[in-house]
Amino acid sequence: MFTSQVLFFGFGWLFFMRQLFKDYEVRQYVVQVVFSVTFAFSCTMFELIIFEILGALSSSSRYFHWKLNLYVILLVLIFVVPFYIGYFVVSNIRLLQRQKLLFACVVWFTFMYFFWKLGDPFPILSPKHGILSIEQLISRVGVIGVTLMALLSGFGAVNLYMPLCINSDILALERRLLQTMDMIVSKKKRIAMTRRQMYQRGEDQNKQTGFWGMIKSVTSSSTGSENLSLIQQEVDALEELSRQLFLETVDLQATKERIEYSKTFQGKYFNFLGYFFSIYCVWKIFMATINIVFDRVGKTDPVTRGIEITVNYLGIQFDVKFWSQHISFILVGIIIVTSIRGLLITLTKFFYAISSSKSSNVIVLVLAQIMGMYFVSSVLLMRMSMPLEYRSIVTEVLGELQFNFYHRWFDVIFLVSALSSILFLYLAHKQAPEKHMTL
Amino acid sequence: MRELEFTATDGDRVLPGRKMASLDRVKVLVLGDSGVGKSSLVHLLCQNQVLGNPSWTVGCSVDVRVHDYKEGTPEEKTFYIELWDVGGSVGSASSVKSTRAVFYNSVNGIILVHDLTNKKSSQNLYRWSLEALNKDSSPTGVIVSNGDYDAEQFAENPVPLLLIGTKFDQIPENKRNDVLTRTAFLSEDFNAEEINLDCTNPRYLAAGTSNAVKLSRFFDKVIEKRYFTRDPSQMVGFTDRKRFNFKSLHYD
Numbered sequence: 001m002f003t004s005q006v007l008f009f010g011f012g013w014l015f016f017m018r019q020l021f022k023d024y025e026v027r028q029y030v031v032q033v034v035f036s037v038t039f040a041f042s043c044t045m046f047e048l049i050i051f052e053i054l055g056a057l058s059s060s061s062r063y064f065h066w067k068l069n070l071y072v073i074l075l076v077l078i079f080v081v082p083f084y085i086g087y088f089v090v091s092n093i094r095l096l097q098r099q100k101l102l103f104a105c106v107v108w109f110t111f112m113y114f115f116w117k118l119g120d121p122f123p124i125l126s127p128k129h130g131i132l133s134i135e136q137l138i139s140r141v142g143v144i145g146v147t148l149m150a151l152l153s154g155f156g157a158v159n160l161y162m163p164l165c166i167n168s169d170i171l172a173l174e175r176r177l178l179q180t181m182d183m184i185v186s187k188k189k190r191i192a193m194t195r196r197q198m199y200q201r202g203e204d205q206n207k208q209t210g211f212w213g214m215i216k217s218v219t220s221s222s223t224g225s226e227n228l229s230l231i232q233q234e235v236d237a238l239e240e241l242s243r244q245l246f247l248e249t250v251d252l253q254a255t256k257e258r259i260e261y262s263k264t265f266q267g268k269y270f271n272f273l274g275y276f277f278s279i280y281c282v283w284k285i286f287m288a289t290i291n292i293v294f295d296r297v298g299k300t301d302p303v304t305r306g307i308e309i310t311v312n313y314l315g316i317q318f319d320v321k322f323w324s325q326h327i328s329f330i331l332v333g334i335i336i337v338t339s340i341r342g343l344l345i346t347l348t349k350f351f352y353a354i355s356s357s358k359s360s361n362v363i364v365l366v367l368a369q370i371m372g373m374y375f376v377s378s379v380l381l382m383r384m385s386m387p388l389e390y391r392s393i394v395t396e397v398l399g400e401l402q403f404n405f406y407h408r409w410f411d412v413i414f415l416v417s418a419l420s421s422i423l424f425l426y427l428a429h430k431q432a433p434e435k436h437m438t439l
Numbered sequence: 440m441r442e443l444e445f446t447a448t449d450g451d452r453v454l455p456g457r458k459m460a461s462l463d464r465v466k467v468l469v470l471g472d473s474g475v476g477k478s479s480l481v482h483l484l485c486q487n488q489v490l491g492n493p494s495w496t497v498g499c500s501v502d503v504r505v506h507d508y509k510e511g512t513p514e515e516k517t518f519y520i521e522l523w524d525v526g527g528s529v530g531s532a533s534s535v536k537s538t539r540a541v542f543y544n545s546v547n548g549i550i551l552v553h554d555l556t557n558k559k560s561s562q563n564l565y566r567w568s569l570e571a572l573n574k575d576s577s578p579t580g581v582i583v584s585n586g587d588y589d590a591e592q593f594a595e596n597p598v599p600l601l602l603i604g605t606k607f608d609q610i611p612e613n614k615r616n617d618v619l620t621r622t623a624f625l626s627e628d629f630n631a632e633e634i635n636l637d638c639t640n641p642r643y644l645a646a647g648t649s650n651a652v653k654l655s656r657f658f659d660k661v662i663e664k665r666y667f668t669r670d671p672s673q674m675v676g677f678t679d680r681k682r683f684n685f686k687s688l689h690y691d
Contacts, residue, residue: 174541181501181523181542185464188503189519192485196505239500246498246538253534 031088031365034080038368041073077372082111085365170252177245184238187231194228465665466545467658469524470567471552472560476605479638480552481524484654489639496526499542506658518662522550529566536570543571548599548661553625555604555618555635561625564602568629572598599664600631601657608637632657 086107482490485502626633636643
């Protein structure tokens with residue numbers, strides 16, 4: 001049991017080094033450790049579920065491990081990670097350098113306050129339990145995690161299709177980049193010309209002596225240098241813009257090459273998987289709509305139903321319950337992974353504006369937080385996907401929680417996020433051709 | 440055709456005798472590996488000052504040098520030469536290479552920069568020149584660099600080249616002759632003049648030194664090619680790209 005945990009820890013470490021921090025140097029090892037720990041314990045939760053189904057270890061030891069795992073994860077998610085996030089954010093702000101710890105604690109307390117308040121509008125408080133019980137914490141974490149997960153999966157489901165008009169986007173960006181470079185050139189020419197004139201005038205001035213000569217030289221050079229500094233500022237801004245445009249163009253080119261790669265055989269294979277997932281997501285959206293409209297809580301997940309239908313139709317001997325489990329896990333997991341990747345890319349692009357080496361720590365911690373919350377809430381939601389006999393231990397460990405509420409909440413958020421991302425993509429496509437026409 | 444007719448829209452004033460029309464553009468690329476000192480060099484050439492805080496160039500950075508064509512003669516005319524310092528390495532991802540290719544349009548001259556303390560940077564110059572001059576034939580940015588080296592191609596190359604070796608001061612005295620022999624071979628290969636200097640010391644390019652003369656001659660050549668030998672058959676790039684290949688070099 002513990003060996004597998006160590007294994008997961010190592011895997012998380014490797015992932016961290018290879019994927020996330022490819023370009024930047026790792027300054028703080030704490031960040032790495034925290035991320036790997038979160039990853040390790042999240043994976044062990046999944047492992048426990050699998051053991052549950054397969055009936056690997058004895059049920060009492062499974063129970064023990066569940067409890068242990070849950071406590072540790074909650075500890076990390078609620079205490080450690082937010083504290084470090086606060087710490088790093090605060091250490092980035094130069095004003096508050098001196099009392100870093102104090103401000104980090106303040107940030108953490110505000111986080112805890114909002115965290116607590118979050119529980120109020122939802123029907124999760126049960127009068128029997130006290131304040132600091134595990135159910136309270138889980139319920140809150142669950143709410144946040146479910147929201148996040150639904151948002152991400154809704155967004156990711158719709159985003160499986162790359163934008164179609166990428167060539168014209170690239171050309172437009174390149175045009176903008178060249179225009180910016182041309183503007184920089186013309187401004188620099190002005191600077192050079194002004195400087196040359198000042199130099200030449202300065203030489204003439206040296207010949208002039210006397211009071212008036214000095215006054216003239218002072219006034220003319222001051223207006224000249226004022227102009228210069230103004231133009232220099234404009235040039236700096238334009239250069240920053242050109243850098244950003246360059247990076248955006250590189251991104252688009254990379255995307256275009258990915259699309260071209262998809263035309264090869266291997267690419268076609270992944271494309272097929274993508275289509276398959278999109279169909280699955282459309283089905284999920286459909287089911288979510290039905291659940292809400294008809295005010296019904298899903299008893300069985302689509303995969304089980306699909307397999308049941310197939311089995312009945314084809315008459316094949318198939319252990320429905322056994323396989324539907326794994327398939328639905330894998331499917332949901334992959335969708336979330338793709339959407340997290342997309343989130344990562346947008347996050348890194350967003351954070352490039354702020355200095356990259358400093359805030360990468362914060363990004364990773366936020367990632368760890370999201371990942372931990374996602375895993376905890378996915379355990380809650382999996383209860384819906386699992387056949388009845390496995391639900392018992394989950395119910396036992398997590399105590400009394402209003403599971404139905406969570407399912408409903410997930411459906412709502414999933415629907416909302418999917419619809420909004422469809423709308424967003426549609427609007428983005430509509431705007432793009434208009435942009436090209438005005439250029 | 441990617442080139443656009445740029446019209447000055449930021450309200451440039453027209454000064455007496457100095458019209459900045461959009462056609463008076465002389466564009467020189469500055470190419471070389473990451474860290475050889477292109478940004479320092481460009482700063483030295485344009486501002487006559489040493490660059491205090493060199494940092495990694497993202498994308499392309501441009502600077503302008505005021506050059507007096509045919510200085511000292513009655514035909515003297517002032518030109519603004521744009522030095523385009525393109526950052527990156529020859530081994531970059533193909534997406535970066537394709538984006539870089541945007542800057543290689545309508546180039547009038549190329550300055551190839553290499554680090555005298557780093558042989559690899561000199562070897563990579565072949566790939567750099569290929570990338571810049573063959574941009575139309577390889578849209579995916581894949582550089583072919585094998586086969587026989589054909590010196591004739593560079594001899595009839597319409598784009599003037601200049602070879603600059605940096606960090607000259609970091610070569611110990613006893614190695615200097617070897618280095619200079621090596622660079623002499625390089626400049627022969629490229630059919631170009633060579634200058635060896637240290638970008639943190641302006642005295643290498645002080646007026647009257649042979650380096651300054653070479654530099655001035657190079658820019659004159661660029662301007663001449665641009666304006667005074669305008670021949671529609673002379674396109675930028677190579678006419679017969681199939682024959683253009685390189686072999687391993689004279690030295691290792």
